Amino acid sequence: MFAMNIRIAIVDDQAQTRELLRQDLLVRVPDGASIACFDSGEAFLAAEEAQRFTAAFLDIYMDGLSGMDAAKELRKTDADCLLVFNTTS
DSSP states (O other), rough: OOOOOOOEEOOOOOOHHHHHHHHHHHTOOOOOOOOESSSSHHHHHHHHSSOOSSSSESSSOOOOOOOHHHHHHHHTTSSSSEEEEEEOO
């Protein structure tokens, strides 16, 4: 049996939305998976440079770099990260 290092990113400029999604994911992901939260696309991309994520939940509408724009930038260096787009708009 092999260990999987599952890393999930939640990228949303609204703290309450990030926390609600984090709480929901905590009961659904396997033990040992990590969830990191970011308040901007820029912060997410900076963290992703250091260590890749398995999946990212990206808010479509954010100030600065939108989730769609962050996904475009991510795809330049990482074609494997699963992307989920969400919004409260």
